[in-house]
Structure formats: structure tokens, C-alpha cells
Amino acid sequence: MITGESRTVRREPGDTVVAGTVATDSGVRVSVTAVGDDTALAGIRRLVAEAQASSSRAQRLADIAAAWLFWFALGAAAITAIVWFSLGMPGDAIIRTITVLVIACPHALGLAIPLVVSIATERAARGGVLVKDRLALERMRTVSAVLFDKTGTLTKGAPTVTAVETAGTHTEDELLALAAAAENDSEHPLAKAIVRAATERGISIPTATEFTSSPALGVTAQVNGRTVSVGGPGMLERHGAGELAVADTWREQGAIILHVLVDEEVVGALALADEIRAESRLAVDALHELGITVVMITGDAEAVAHSVAAELGIDRVFAGVRPQDKAAKVAELQAEGLSVAMVGDGVNDAPALAAADVGIAIGAGTDVAIGSAGVILASDDPRSVLSVIELSRASYRKMKQNLWWAAGYNLISVPLAAGVLAPIGFIMPMSIGALLMSASTVVVALNAQLLRRLDLRPERITSAERAPSIEHVQPAHR
Numbered sequence: 001m002i003t004g005e006s007r008t009v010r011r012e013p014g015d016t017v018v019a020g021t022v023a024t025d026s027g028v029r030v031s032v033t034a035v036g037d038d039t040a041l042a043g044i045r046r047l048v049a050e051a052q053a054s055s056s057r058a059q060r061l062a063d064i065a066a067a068w069l070f071w072f073a074l075g076a077a078a079i080t081a082i083v084w085f086s087l088g089m090p091g092d093a094i095i096r097t098i099t100v101l102v103i104a105c106p107h108a109l110g111l112a113i114p115l116v117v118s119i120a121t122e123r124a125a126r127g128g129v130l131v132k133d134r135l136a137l138e139r140m141r142t143v144s145a146v147l148f149d150k151t152g153t154l155t156k157g158a159p160t161v162t163a164v165e166t167a168g169t170h171t172e173d174e175l176l177a178l179a180a181a182a183e184n185d186s187e188h189p190l191a192k193a194i195v196r197a198a199t200e201r202g203i204s205i206p207t208a209t210e211f212t213s214s215p216a217l218g219v220t221a222q223v224n225g226r227t228v229s230v231g232g233p234g235m236l237e238r239h240g241a242g243e244l245a246v247a248d249t250w251r252e253q254g255a256i257i258l259h260v261l262v263d264e265e266v267v268g269a270l271a272l273a274d275e276i277r278a279e280s281r282l283a284v285d286a287l288h289e290l291g292i293t294v295v296m297i298t299g300d301a302e303a304v305a306h307s308v309a310a311e312l313g314i315d316r317v318f319a320g321v322r323p324q325d326k327a328a329k330v331a332e333l334q335a336e337g338l339s340v341a342m343v344g345d346g347v348n349d350a351p352a353l354a355a356a357d358v359g360i361a362i363g364a365g366t367d368v369a370i371g372s373a374g375v376i377l378a379s380d381d382p383r384s385v386l387s388v389i390e391l392s393r394a395s396y397r398k399m400k401q402n403l404w405w406a407a408g409y410n411l412i413s414v415p416l417a418a419g420v421l422a423p424i425g426f427i428m429p430m431s432i433g434a435l436l437m438s439a440s441t442v443v444v445a446l447n448a449q450l451l452r453r454l455d456l457r458p459e460r461i462t463s464a465e466r467a468p469s470i471e472h473v474q475p476a477h478r
Contacts, residue, residue, distance in 0.1 A: 010216070022187065026215065073414065077101050080418040092419075099417040099430045103410075103437050111441060112402035115448035120395040127387055127456025128378035136358045136374025140392035142339050143358060146287055146385060147330065149344035150298035150308060153362060154382060155274040157345075159190055161197035162255060163271035165246045175268040177203050179260045182221040182228040185211040190256065191219070193272055194230070218258070229261040230270075239264045254304030276308060279458065283382035284312050286461050290389065293338065297321055297329055297352070326352035343385060360385060383458035394454055402444045409440045 011017060017030060077100045084093030117134060124131050131137045148154050164172045180198035183191035184205060198205055208221035208228070217238060218231015229235055236243055236259055247257050247269060255271040284294050297318040298305050305319035318329045330352045333340045342349070342356035353359030353373045361373035362380050377384040413436055416428050 022189075072410070073101060076414050076418055084419070095430060096417070096419050096427075099428060100414055102430065103413050103417040103428075111448075112406045112444050113399055115445055116395050116398045116402060116451065119448050119451045120391060120398075123451055123454055123456065124388075124391055127391075127454075128384060128458075129388055129391070129456065130376040130378065131374075132376060133374035137388070137392050138396065139339070139358050140341065140375070140388050141396050143292065143341040143389065145293040145295055145333055145338040145340050147295045147297055147333065147340055147342045147352070147356065148314075148382065149326075149342075149349050149352075150296055150300065150305065151274060152345045152380070153343055154280045154296065154308065154312065155276050157274060159193045159256060159272040160275040161193055161270055162273045163246075163250065164268065165244055165271075166268040167244060168265075168267050170267050172268075173201060173203050175260055176201065176270075177205055178223055178228050178262065178267070179230050179258070179270060181206040181208040181223045182211070182219050182230050182260075184208060185221070186213055186219055188213075188219075190258065190272055194258075194270065227263050229264075230258055232256075232258060235259065235261070236266070241266045244269045252301070252303050253307060254300050273304075276311060277380075277382065279381050279383050281312050282461050283385060284314060286383065286386050288313070290386075292389075295333065297326055327355040330355045341385070343382065345380075360388065379458060381458040383461045384456075386461060387456040387458060391451075391454060391456060394451060398448055398451060401447055405447070406440065406444060409436075413440075 016033075017028070077097045080100050081093050081097040084090075084096050120137070121131050121134075124137075151157055161176075164175060166172055166175050170178070176194070176198045180195045180203070183194045185208065186192075195205070206223050208223045211219065211221040213219045214231075214235075216232075216234055218229060218235040220227060220229045222228075229239070233243070239261060241259070241261060241264065243257070243259060244266065247259075250257050250269075250271040253271075253273070255273045257269055257271060259266050259269045261267065287294050293315050294313075295316040295318065296305065296309055296312075296314045298308075299321055300308075300319060302319045305317050308314075309317045321329060326349060330340055330342055334357070340356045341358040341360055342352045343360045343362070344350075344353055345362035349361075353361060358375060359373035360375045360377060362377055375388055377388075416426075419427055
């Protein structure tokens with residue numbers, strides 16, 4: 001739960017565990033150390049509150065524009081009053097001045113950004129994206145490189161059987177049947193992976209008896225009157241047996257190796273590895289369609305990392321990276337002029353998430369990772385990154401449109417309200433000025449509402465050719 005790795009982590013008395021942790025080979029007694037406001041759920045609530053309270057650069061720009069509009073309106077009203085009074089029309093001077101003040105009321109400008117931000121945040125939440133920091137959402141539109149952590153992000157973070165090697169007279173199906181029978185009563189993730197592999201092949205799993213589990217060694221059970229053991233190096237050492245020759249090759253590829261013994265004789269071996277998500281290739285292809293560089297970072301060996309990268313079509317790989325060095329790799333990409341979004345889920349990803357231009361945490365990740373990120377994905381589907389990019393670009397367009405409308409409307413309507421066209425016989429009635437002021441607010445509100453039409457479901461991306469209709473722009477450098 002803490003490291004985010006797909007392999008189990010042995011805990012000792014006194015160690016910290018997290019709610020949702022699964023005990024795989026023994027009982028567990030815990031002492032509750034966090035309740036109420038200290039729980040993860042309460043933390044998520046605080047993130048929502050932070051999202052509502054955070055202020056963006058665009059919002060600050062709108063605030064500055066509104067302040068300038070105040071002085072513009074006040075100055076225009078003063079000039080209007082002076083001009084009309086000087087013409088000897090005090091009654092018209094009062095009407096024109098009030099009309100200027102009414103029409104210059106900065107309702108539209110004041111709502112231009114907050115409406116877009118509010119609707120974008122709500123739309124993101126409905127699409128499974130929690131915007132913790134509005135600045136992160138704004139920066140996402142300029143991201144030119146997405147850095148994915150491998151385990152639990154591009155991969156499922158859970159083992160699966162990737163290869164089966166037999167020895168002697170057993171077939172692969174027979175070997176899997178024996179291993180699944182022995183592991184069927186175990187709650188260990190590796191055991192579940194073996195049983196799942198046998199089930200997916202349609203193999204009938206025999207009933208086992210006298211099941212025993214030995215921590216750090218493996219399991220043993222009676223299957224069809226024979227003693228079947230499944231385990232790692234410790235199990236082989238206990239029975240004085242050697243591993244199969246293929247084990248070295250599997251080990252270089254980063255696989256977990258379990259040998260199967262029948263009556264203390266090795267009859268085969270299984271390779272288990274973290275399974276790549278089917279959605280990962282779709283996400284990588286869609287990012288490439290946007291001209292974004294895709295990078296993977298992992299603590300795995302070079303051979304394992306490059307194997308995954310080749311399968312997914314990833315541009316660059318950082319392999320064998322220690323947790324404390326991940327932030328340095330983010331800085332390395334930034335030094336190349338790239339705007340970096342980091343996607344991760346583990347405690348060891350937290351420094352990199354904080355160092356990146358945009359930190360994106362998988363919602364199922366650790367509290368530390370979530371706390372370090374500006375954007376949080378409720379699902380573990382990497383295609384959700386595309387949803388964040390689309391929302392960022394769409395909301396930025398709406399902000400610009402609203403600001404231009406609100407400011408341009410006032411620059412045109414205020415002189416008309418002041419009576420600049422009076423020499424040719426046009427004088428704007430005060431009632432028309434009030435209607436125009438209200439109309440500008442309605443236009444801004446309706447334009448912001450168009451964000452609700454965005455489809456942010458990650459499953460909408462089914463191929464690179466059907467990537468979301470995002471405005472294609474050249475990636476901006478820092």
C-alpha cells in the first residue's frame with residue numbers, strides 16, 4: 001500500500017499499515033491511530049475545500065480588469081456629467097451619467113472567470129478528476145511531456161502468470177492445474193494470479209487437502225494423493241532442489257519465479273509479472289496525437305523497463321531510478337525546456353509530483369502522493385490524463401472568450417451610454433442600458449455553460465484515430 005509495488009511487503013509487529021491493506025498469509029491485529037478528521041476520507045474532503053478556495057492566475061487577471069473597469073466607468077461617468085452640464089442640459093446630464101454607471105456595472109467581467117472555474121471543477125469531478133489546484137489545471141494545457149510512473153499507473157500493480165515452463169512429463173495445463181490446486185486456499189496475490197491463469201485457460205482445478213502456508217517459502221498441499229509444493233528459492237532450498245535453467249532469463253526480465261514440486265521433485269516453474277493495462281497503449285497513442293512526449297520512470301531493471309516501453313510505444317525511459325532520485329529526473333526534463341506533468345500513485349512518487357509543472361495522482365494511490373499533486377484521478381485509467389488536458393484547454397478558451405466579451409462590451413457600450421452618437425440623433429435610453437448590462441451577463445453565463453458538453457469519460461478513447469477532439473497546439477516550453 002505504501003510503496004505501490006505489485007509484490008507483497010512483509011510487515012513486522014510495530015509497523016504501520018493502511019486501511020484497505022490485505023493480510024495474505026497470517027492474521028493481523030491493528031491499533032487505530034487515525035479517526036475523524038485524520039482519516040483519508042476527511043483528507044479528501046479537505047482537498048475539495050482547497051479546490052474551491054484556490055485562486056488562479058486567470059481569476060487574478062479578472063480581478064485586476066474589474067478594478068480597472070471601476071475607474072474607467074467612474075471616469076467616463078464624470079466626463080459625461082461635465083460635458084452634458086457644460087452644454088446646459090442638467091436633466092440629460094443626470095440621465096446620461098446614471099446610464100453610464102448602470103451599463104458599466106462589471107457583472108459580466110466579475111463572472112467571466114469564476115463561472116468557468118466553477119463549471120470546469122464540477123465537470124471534472126463528474127468525469128472522475130478532482131482539481132485540487134486550479135493553477136495545475138491551467139498549466140495542463142501547455143504540458144509538452146507526460147512522465148508516467150510504471151507500477152500501478154501504466155501497469156495494474158498486480159501479478160499475472162506470463163510464462164509456464166515444464167520439466168518431465170507434465171504438460172503446461174497439468175502443471176498449472178497442480179499449482180492452482182495447491183494455491184487455491186491461499187489469499188496471496190501470487191496465488192490468486194495462478195488460480196486466475198488456470199481458470200482463464202479453462203483448466204479443471206483438482207481439490208487439495210492438508211493445505212499449509214509457510215511465510216517466505218510457499219505453500220504445500222495434497223493433490224490427488226501427491227504432495228505438491230509451490231514456492232520460491234526458500235522452498236527449493238528446503239527440499240534440496242535446483243531451479244530450472246529458464247529462471248535466469250525470467251529473472252533478468254523482472255519476473256517473479258515460483259517452482260512447482262511434486263513429491264519434492266521439481267516438475268516446472270511459473271513466471272509472474274506485473275500486467276500492463278490495456279488502456280495504457282491507448283493513452284500513449286492519444287498523447288502522441290497531441291504532439292506530447294511520453295516518458296516512463298521506474299525502479300525496475302533496464303531490461304524490464306525497456307520491454308514495457310517498447311510494448312507501449314513510449315518515447316523515453318528512466319529505469320533503475322531510486323525513489324529519492326525521481327524529482328531529479330523531472331528537473332532534468334524541465335532543464336530541456338519541457339513542461340512536465342508527472343503521473344504517479346506511490347509515496348516514492350511524491351517528490352516528483354511536487355517538482356513537476358503539474359502533478360497528477362492516481363486516486364487509489366497513497367495519501368502522500370495525493371497530497372503532493374495538483375490534480376487527482378479517481379480512476380486508475382491512464383486515459384484520464386487526456387481528460388485533464390482537454391478540460392484545461394477548453395476552460396482556457398472559455399476564460400479568454402468571456403474576458404474579451406466582458407471587456408469589449410464595456411468599451412463599446414459605455415461611450416454609447418454617454419451619448420457619443422447624440423450629434424447624429426442617437427441617445428441610448430436608460431432602460432436599454434440596463435437590458436444590455438443584463439444581456440452581457442447572460443452571454444458570459446451561457447458561454448461558460450457550454451463546458452458541460454465535454455465528455456471526459458476515459459473509455460471514450462478507444463484508438464489513436466478516435467482520440468478526443470482537442471484543439472491541437474504546439475507544446476509550449478517553459
